[in-house]
Amino acid sequence: MKLNIALLAGDGIGPEVIDQAVKVSDAIAKKFNHEITWKPALTGAAAIDAVGEPYPDETHDICVASDAVLFGAIGHPKYDNNPSATVRPEQGLLKMRKKLGLFANVRPTFTFPSLLDKSPLKRERIEGTDLVFLRELTGGIYFGEKGRRDEGETAFDNCVYTRAEVQRLAVKGFELAMTRSKKLCCVDKANVLETSRLWRETVQAMEKDYPEVEVTYEFVDAVAMRLVQWPNSYDVLITENLFGDILTDEASVISGSMGLMPSASVGTENALFEPIHGSYPQATGLNIANPMATVLSAAMMFENFGLQEEGKAIRAAVNKALDAGFVTEDLADGGKAYGTKEVGDWLAKNI
Amino acid sequence: MKLNIALLAGDGIGPEVIDQAVKVSDAIAKKFNHEITWKPALTGAAAIDAVGEPYPDETHDICVASDAVLFGAIGHPKYDNNPSATVRPEQGLLKMRKKLGLFANVRPTFTFPSLLDKSPLKRERIEGTDLVFLRELTGGIYFGEKGRRDEGETAFDNCVYTRAEVQRLAVKGFELAMTRSKKLCCVDKANVLETSRLWRETVQAMEKDYPEVEVTYEFVDAVAMRLVQWPNSYDVLITENLFGDILTDEASVISGSMGLMPSASVGTENALFEPIHGSYPQATGLNIANPMATVLSAAMMFENFGLQEEGKAIRAAVNKALDAGFVTEDLADGGKAYGTKEVGDWLAKNI
Numbered sequence: 001m002k003l004n005i006a007l008l009a010g011d012g013i014g015p016e017v018i019d020q021a022v023k024v025s026d027a028i029a030k031k032f033n034h035e036i037t038w039k040p041a042l043t044g045a046a047a048i049d050a051v052g053e054p055y056p057d058e059t060h061d062i063c064v065a066s067d068a069v070l071f072g073a074i075g076h077p078k079y080d081n082n083p084s085a086t087v088r089p090e091q092g093l094l095k096m097r098k099k100l101g102l103f104a105n106v107r108p109t110f111t112f113p114s115l116l117d118k119s120p121l122k123r124e125r126i127e128g129t130d131l132v133f134l135r136e137l138t139g140g141i142y143f144g145e146k147g148r149r150d151e152g153e154t155a156f157d158n159c160v161y162t163r164a165e166v167q168r169l170a171v172k173g174f175e176l177a178m179t180r181s182k183k184l185c186c187v188d189k190a191n192v193l194e195t196s197r198l199w200r201e202t203v204q205a206m207e208k209d210y211p212e213v214e215v216t217y218e219f220v221d222a223v224a225m226r227l228v229q230w231p232n233s234y235d236v237l238i239t240e241n242l243f244g245d246i247l248t249d250e251a252s253v254i255s256g257s258m259g260l261m262p263s264a265s266v267g268t269e270n271a272l273f274e275p276i277h278g279s280y281p282q283a284t285g286l287n288i289a290n291p292m293a294t295v296l297s298a299a300m301m302f303e304n305f306g307l308q309e310e311g312k313a314i315r316a317a318v319n320k321a322l323d324a325g326f327v328t329e330d331l332a333d334g335g336k337a338y339g340t341k342e343v344g345d346w347l348a349k350n351i
Numbered sequence: 352m353k354l355n356i357a358l359l360a361g362d363g364i365g366p367e368v369i370d371q372a373v374k375v376s377d378a379i380a381k382k383f384n385h386e387i388t389w390k391p392a393l394t395g396a397a398a399i400d401a402v403g404e405p406y407p408d409e410t411h412d413i414c415v416a417s418d419a420v421l422f423g424a425i426g427h428p429k430y431d432n433n434p435s436a437t438v439r440p441e442q443g444l445l446k447m448r449k450k451l452g453l454f455a456n457v458r459p460t461f462t463f464p465s466l467l468d469k470s471p472l473k474r475e476r477i478e479g480t481d482l483v484f485l486r487e488l489t490g491g492i493y494f495g496e497k498g499r500r501d502e503g504e505t506a507f508d509n510c511v512y513t514r515a516e517v518q519r520l521a522v523k524g525f526e527l528a529m530t531r532s533k534k535l536c537c538v539d540k541a542n543v544l545e546t547s548r549l550w551r552e553t554v555q556a557m558e559k560d561y562p563e564v565e566v567t568y569e570f571v572d573a574v575a576m577r578l579v580q581w582p583n584s585y586d587v588l589i590t591e592n593l594f595g596d597i598l599t600d601e602a603s604v605i606s607g608s609m610g611l612m613p614s615a616s617v618g619t620e621n622a623l624f625e626p627i628h629g630s631y632p633q634a635t636g637l638n639i640a641n642p643m644a645t646v647l648s649a650a651m652m653f654e655n656f657g658l659q660e661e662g663k664a665i666r667a668a669v670n671k672a673l674d675a676g677f678v679t680e681d682l683a684d685g686g687k688a689y690g691t692k693e694v695g696d697w698l699a700k701n702i
């Protein structure tokens with residue numbers, strides 16, 4: 001296969017972890033006879049510094065022209081304490097999601113047997129956890145009309161959803177559930193919000209098209225609790241943008257392997273793959289960041305092209321590194337810690 | 352003191368746990384020479400069944416005429432699977448909060464040494480946790496304009512906050528922080544929402560009036576993570592209605608003592624005290640529900656009247672019962688379990 005991949009390294013540790021994913025992907029290409037052309041492009045604070053815009057048009061054009069986007073991380077401390085600044089890295093992220101039509105954010109949370117003890121939860125609570133959130137990513141309160149009135153004394157944010165937006169996300173949820181244990185949980189706040197009632201009635205109406213899928217409906221506050229109590233009781237969950245933001249992050253720390261969690265954001269035309277961790281500015285340039293989440297994001301990318309064996313080969317290499325203790329300091333647990341680059345080299349060699 | 356207390360037992364286990372809180376409060380009244388007049392009133396599914404309305408005007412009048420409201424729980428399974436039903440117990444709750452002006456929901460999460468092992472979190476993560484959420488309760492997306500357009504195909508919910516609404520909640524947060532460790536965390540999503548930017552700028556402007564309080568600002572998704580990772584790193588947190596709904600529930604399961612967590616909802620004129628657990632319909636009438644959260648809510652009620660010793664006496668009785676293992680089955684851990692009523696009697700006797 002010939003693959004054109006846009007490479008958006010971003011800020012902080014982004015470039016370092018992206019480098020390792022490139023290495024590992026190139027090893028895959030070699031082994032499985034693919035040809036990958038990498039197209040680097042600017043984003044985040046790096047793009048603001050260079051051209052005054054966190055998601056420049058040129059970057060967008062490169063993304064659109066590519067078969068997929070591999071993304072590092074964005075965010076820089078100099079923007080952290082001023083959320084009202086007019087140009088911010090996060091705006092680039094939102095603009096990118098919207099312009100690329102990445103309406104479904106796929107966020108798995110799973111455990112690695114060797115890392116179970118890293119979880120803040122007791123082993124018996126976390127064992128066997130393997131869930132996936134599908135978070136709606138281009139609608140809801142993130143993108144509704146927002147502003148001020150009464151001379152700035154009143155602020156508003158409008159949350160809007162159409163039935164079509166709910167349907168296209170829910171279709172992905174039902175389809176994913178069919179490839180797994182056929183359990184789907186729709187997370188909403190239908191006892192309070194009209195948008196949630198639309199979500200619920202839309203999903204309810206789709207149940208008949210997927211008679212094998214067992215659908216449950218839970219309120220977002222109840223899910224926030226059960227994720228801590230019995231994370232392994234969930235399988236596929238679908239939810240709207242803001243609930244998804246909160247719950248996927250909550251879920252990510254439960255596994256104890258946050259530094260290993262990949263994600264995908266997909267639409268009809270485009271797809272983007274990125275680690276769930278942030279730009280971790282304190283670690284920039286120190287060669288200590290864990291590249292595995294980005295490497296596993298590359299695995300999701302191959303799988304999204306239908307290249308299952310390629311994805312499996314990457315996952316196997318990561319498991320092997322974990323078993324062998326060939327890991328960065330966040331996982332070293334007093335043992336020997338390897339550098340970002342060394343872990344990347346090891347993984348590439350073990351493809 | 353002469354106290355008129357509206358007694359809203361509600362649904363499910365509500366009446367049973369409320370009975371115990373009344374018993375214990377009466378014991379306090381006797382010991383400390385107060386005179387409590389209880390004014391029972393209908394609410395929830397019980398009120399819908401009786402008069403077709405979950406928060407009848409008559410109940411509201413009783414609440415307004417009282418010095419405080421002691422509340423059990425509401426909700427009944429027959430309303431659970433139909434969030435679009437026009438009359439629902441939850442609507443009563445929202446109407447009550449709004450009409451009584453209960454703008455600040457006070458939700459402590461603390462641990463009991465003897466119950467640490469009940470937490471889904473590892474002991475070293477949870478030990479020492481003692482935090483309080485102040486959740487804004489009468490504004491935001493719960494009460495903004497909501498509805499449908501495009502023949503029902505589009506749904507919207509509007510989130511609105513005024514600076515004055517943020518201020519009155521934040522004042523309570525700063526004041527509470529001053530009585531504790533002087534740490535205040537403002538939880539928002541100021542990188543995305545205009546209402547959150549109003550929250551943040553309003554709280555920032557208030558910092559100078561409380562120079563001793565160290566204020567931090569965190570995004571809601573980050574807090575959802577840190578609550579699971581390091582709950583004991585928090586002290587007082589303030590946040591808007593919907594974030595508060597999700598995060599306070601998440602926090603409540605962290606302690607492992609959810610069945611013991613009380614809460615208060617206060618405004619300028621009125622105050623209401625209730626356990627955070629729900630109506631637990633499956634347990635109704637079985638004399639197995641844990642009354643301690645409701646009893647501790649009564650403690651918060653006395654403290655709110657400035658009657659600190661009375662509150663302390665209740666807390667001491669609860670601690671004593673826990674130490675003595677005089678507990679309901681949720682806490683019995685294989686040991687002997689006592690009934691709801693028996694635990695209530697024991698607590699009243701030990702005042």
Ligand SMILES: CC(C)[C@H](C(=O)O)[C@@H](O)C(=O)O
Pocket residue numbers: 090093094245542543572
């Ligand atoms: C940075 C922020 C705008 C973003 C979001 O809220 O979507 C982030 O938290 C995420 O989840 O990707």
Ligand SMILES: CC(C)[C@H](C(=O)O)[C@@H](O)C(=O)O
Pocket residue numbers: 191192221441444445596
């Ligand atoms: C029942 C529901 C409307 C309510 C809320 O969301 O406020 C409940 O979850 C709570 O937190 O008291």
